[in-house]
Amino acid sequence: MALNLAEALSSIVTQADAADWRAAIRLAGDGLVAGGATTEAYTDEMIDAVEKHGPYIVIAPGIALAHSRPSPAVLTGGLSWVGLATPVEFGNKANDPVTLVIGLAAKDHDAHLQVMRALAGVLSDSEAMTQLHTAATPDDVRGVLGALAAAAAA
Amino acid sequence: MKIVAVCGMGIGTSVLLKMNAEKVLAKLGIDADVEAADMGVARGAAQTAEIVLTSEELAEELGDVPAEVIIINNFFDLDEITEKLTEKLTAAVE
Numbered sequence: 001m002a003l004n005l006a007e008a009l010s011s012i013v014t015q016a017d018a019a020d021w022r023a024a025i026r027l028a029g030d031g032l033v034a035g036g037a038t039t040e041a042y043t044d045e046m047i048d049a050v051e052k053h054g055p056y057i058v059i060a061p062g063i064a065l066a067h068s069r070p071s072p073a074v075l076t077g078g079l080s081w082v083g084l085a086t087p088v089e090f091g092n093k094a095n096d097p098v099t100l101v102i103g104l105a106a107k108d109h110d111a112h113l114q115v116m117r118a119l120a121g122v123l124s125d126s127e128a129m130t131q132l133h134t135a136a137t138p139d140d141v142r143g144v145l146g147a148l149a150a151a152a153a154a
Numbered sequence: 155m156k157i158v159a160v161c162g163m164g165i166g167t168s169v170l171l172k173m174n175a176e177k178v179l180a181k182l183g184i185d186a187d188v189e190a191a192d193m194g195v196a197r198g199a200a201q202t203a204e205i206v207l208t209s210e211e212l213a214e215e216l217g218d219v220p221a222e223v224i225i226i227n228n229f230f231d232l233d234e235i236t237e238k239l240t241e242k243l244t245a246a247v248e
Contacts, residue, residue, distance in 0.1 A: 049162055049163060052162070053162035053193070053211065053212060053215060054211035054212070054215070055211060056161065056162060056167065056209040056210075056211040056212050057162075057166070057167065059167050059170065059171075059209070059228075059229040059230070060228045060229055060230045060231070061228060063230075065166050065167055065170070067163060067165060067166040067167075068163055069163040069164065069165060069192070070165065092211075093210065094210065094227035094228070095227065095228065104165070104166050106165045106166075109164060109165055109190075112165070113169070116166075116169050116170060116173065117173060119170070120170050120173050120174065120230070123170075123230050124174070124230035124231075124232065
């Protein structure tokens, strides 16, 4: 739990604009590509996953975990963070609309477990999530995540 | 007891669900083996598991399985997971 999620993030974007869920996932994909975690093909794979399985990636109120399976489009694996300025509908009955999209890419089924544990810790902390949902800048996000990691390590 | 957490890809949502289910089971003092699986693996694994944890969309896709299927809306709401697991486990014992 001592892992600082901010250090695991390939990129952080806040107050982003996305016209629909595809555009929102594309932003998360762009973040993974910018960080060298994946190629652009992975972005399409994440969108295909939702087209195939439905909007189940909206795993909690306001939070979408965009991802696909390990593939050649995954270079190093990683996480990206996209805070949306305007909430976007993904078509998920229980948890729409989405204000935070996290892009996830993994090389295999086990490599990213430590990062996932840190992510689970952050996303289940409702106080931190309130701060993160309203974060105006990437540095604000890093600040909240850093404080959480420090508190978990203490 | 065997529990399967199911998602489309087997690397993201099911892993998070497995982690939180394990937290809940430990708190309840229940000895269970929780496995994360993608849809393809899950169709097989669900044949031998007692409980399947998944989301509403994927429960429809999974279709009929012998296991009890529990639909979780908020994967980070430990209270929701606790309540739904307890309900099924109590029903299973009776």
